[in-house]
Amino acid sequence: ETGVTQTPRHLVMGMTNKKSLKCEQHLGHNAMYWYKQSAKKPLELMFVYNFKEQTENNSVPSRFSPECPNSSHLFLHLHTLQPEDSALYLCASSYTAGTGGYEQYFGPGTRLTVT
Amino acid sequence: GQQVMQIPQYQHVQEGEDFTTYCNSSTTLSNIQWYKQRPGGHPVFLIQLVKSGEVKKQKRLTFQFGEAKKNSSLHITATQTTDVGTYFCADLYNFNKFYFGSGTKLNVKP
Numbered sequence: 157e158t159g160v161t162q163t164p165r166h167l168v169m170g171m172t173n174k175k176s177l178k179c180e181q182h183l184g185h186n187a188m189y190w191y192k193q194s195a196k197k198p199l200e201l202m203f204v205y206n207f208k209e210q211t212e213n214n215s216v217p218s219r220f221s222p223e224c225p226n227s228s229h230l231f232l233h234l235h236t237l238q239p240e241d242s243a244l245y246l247c248a249s250s251y252t253a254g255t256g257g258y259e260q261y262f263g264p265g266t267r268l269t270v271t
Numbered sequence: 272g273q274q275v276m277q278i279p280q281y282q283h284v285q286e287g288e289d290f291t292t293y294c295n296s297s298t299t300l301s302n303i304q305w306y307k308q309r310p311g312g313h314p315v316f317l318i319q320l321v322k323s324g325e326v327k328k329q330k331r332l333t334f335q336f337g338e339a340k341k342n343s344s345l346h347i348t349a350t351q352t353t354d355v356g357t358y359f360c361a362d363l364y365n366f367n368k369f370y371f372g373s374g375t376k377l378n379v380k381p
Contacts, residue, residue: 198277198359198371198372198373199314199359199361199369199371199374200371201368201369201370201371204367206367211367212367212368246313246314252367258319259304259316259319260304260306260314260316260369262314262315263313264312
């Protein structure tokens, strides 16, 4: 439906594991985003990439490491996570243009559980 | 940092009743976008408001942007069970930075 895919859809990992989340957009957008959505907090913007360059890191702990090899792909590398990092991780993409942006298209999300 | 407050947090209505959610900020909002997230789903874009005092309609949904650009609202007329979900407002700040409100969860009883 959205043109933004995310894998895996569900992930359970221990605190000592290393895993990666993948996002791909097929919409020709130039900006990609990572969000964290937990039960108690609204959508929290984590990282923004514009034309492969990181333009925003919203004070995210270093145990989350993003990678954007091109405008269509975005990764989130995870290591030594904490149980409180359990959440739905959403990827989104959009066009950006000067002082005005365009709507974001979200992927289905990865439901992450840290044990 | 930018804070966007959204009320109410929850709203339970009988099918056919109206529903309104409000988005407020102490600072001037740039561009307001509204999203809907169905249970178990992901946010889906509904509309963007840019101009002071702007009003846009989509069938039973009416979106407004305040004259001072410090608030916005989404009104649904005669709710249906398909309206169930969480409605978020988001301030588009600095052309690619989004601040989302906490969302209003709407439940519609048939």
